[in-house]
Amino acid sequence: EPEVTQTPSHQVTQMGQEVILRCVPIxxxxxxxxxxxxxxxxxxxxxxxxxxxxxxxxxxxDDQFSVERPDGSNFTLKIRSxxxxxxxxxxxxxxxxxxxxAFFGQGTRLTVV
Amino acid sequence: xxxGEEDPQALSIQEGENATxxxxxxxxxxxxxxxxxxxxxxxxxxxxIRSNEREKHSGRLRVTLDTSKKSSSLLxxxxxxxxxxxxxxxxxxxxxxxxxxFGPGTRLSVLP
Numbered sequence: 001e002p003e004v005t006q007t008p009s010h011q012v013t014q015m016g017q018e019v020i021l022r023c024v025p026i027x028x029x030x031x032x033x034x035x036x037x038x039x040x041x042x043x044x045x046x047x048x049x050x051x052x053x054x055x056x057x058x059x060x061x062d063d064q065f066s067v068e069r070p071d072g073s074n075f076t077l078k079i080r081s082x083x084x085x086x087x088x089x090x091x092x093x094x095x096x097x098x099x100x101x102a103f104f105g106q107g108t109r110l111t112v113v
Numbered sequence: 114x115x116x117g118e119e120d121p122q123a124l125s126i127q128e129g130e131n132a133t134x135x136x137x138x139x140x141x142x143x144x145x146x147x148x149x150x151x152x153x154x155x156x157x158x159x160x161x162i163r164s165n166e167r168e169k170h171s172g173r174l175r176v177t178l179d180t181s182k183k184s185s186s187l188l189x190x191x192x193x194x195x196x197x198x199x200x201x202x203x204x205x206x207x208x209x210x211x212x213x214x215f216g217p218g219t220r221l222s223v224l225p
Contacts, residue, residue: 033212043156043201043215056212091156091215099143099163099205102213106155 002026006092006105013112016081021108023075023092032075033093033102035065036060043091049075050098082112117217118216119202125222132189134219136202137182143205145178146213147187150199159187192223 005024013019025032034046047057047067066078076093079086089109090112095102135164147159162169162178162185169176175188189196197219199220203213205215 035213035215042217043203045212045214048136048212093156101146101158101161102203103158104148104156109153 002103004092004094004103006090006108008108010109011111013082013110015112017106019079019082019110021077021079021090021092021110023077023105024073025075025092025094025104026096027073029094029096029103031055031095031098031100031102032067032069033095034077035091035093035104037089037091037107038088046077046090063081079110079112082110084112087109087112119200119219121219122217123220123222125224126192128192128194128223128225129149130192130223132192132196132221132223134187134188134200134221136185136216137205138185138202138206138216139183140204140206141180145185146203147174147176147185148203148204148215149167149200150201150218152198156201189221192221194225197221 007022035043037043045058047061048055050065056093064080068076089107091104091107093102093104142164144163146161148156150156160171160176162176164198165203173190199218201215201218203215
């Protein structure tokens with residue numbers, strides 16, 4: 001069964017460093033998302049991506065964040081200068097359409113020290 | 114303000130019993146989806162119910178949707194210890210665009 005894969009599963013980084021989280025969405029899906037979940041808290045929307053551009057973003061997704069689909073299969077989230085409060089589980093998701101099921105990856109646990 | 118709110122926040126039942134979790138939301142929706150999350154793991158899609166549907170079944174899962182009350186329920190019948198997880202509802206609405214707005218979740222514990 002097709003699935004969304006994310007790498008790495010766990011990333012530890014120094015505050016101020018740049019990180020890139022990688023995702024391979026399901027191949028025939030058109031909509032891609034990043035969400036995050038701070039430990040013990042709710043799942044929060046960061047950004048959605050369609051037709052090679054950002055379609056929506058939340059207040060969390062400030063200019064320290066960027067997304068890219070560099071090669072037609074990968075979907076990346078970059079955090080330019082990490083802060084302690086960026087520590088969270090980051091989930092990538094994809095869906096076939098705007099009002100279809102979204103399938104999530106297993107997440108990348110980002111720890112900023 | 115919260116778009117989706119599950120209740121109860123935590124539920125503890127014995128194996129074999131049924132578990133019911135509720136979700137309320139504020140705006141009109143296109144669809145509502147239920148997800149399961151085992152501790153520290155990814156979100157597993159369980160079921161999607163569209164705004165023009167009232168009930169859907171999938172195995173031991175039964176989801177209802179009442180758009181007049183802006184609420185949904187997830188029923189897990191004959192629960193098993195392996196059902197222990199957090200359960201989230203996520204709404205998709207025209208108001209919030211096409212992204213998924215998650216509630217805070219219900220933590221279900223099924224005791225053997």
